Amino acid sequence: MLIGSSLTTVATVGVAFIEMAGVLDLSLAITAGAIVSDGFFGDKMSPLSDTTNLAASIVGVNLFEHIRNMGWTIFPAFLLSLLFF
Numbered sequence: 001m002l003i004g005s006s007l008t009t010v011a012t013v014g015v016a017f018i019e020m021a022g023v024l025d026l027s028l029a030i031t032a033g034a035i036v037s038d039g040f041f042g043d044k045m046s047p048l049s050d051t052t053n054l055a056a057s058i059v060g061v062n063l064f065e066h067i068r069n070m071g072w073t074i075f076p077a078f079l080l081s082l083l084f085f
Helices: 006-023 028-045 050-059 063-084
Strands: none
Touching (some): 028 050, 028 063
């Protein structure tokens, strides 16, 4: 959420996590799924995200109100992913 970009997070930190999962002999598919789902969660909830800012400005709503309203769909998905992973 600090970076505000899902692709940057997946491409940098994700590579390190995939390597760590390989060393720890964990499932690479589940690790990749966790990395991608967390990257998109951070992208949607970050006030620095370009897509979140663009969507809020096009519709004409407050940025933090837009983030709060996205929480209705993002948080249940996050909780289900957290339980699964």
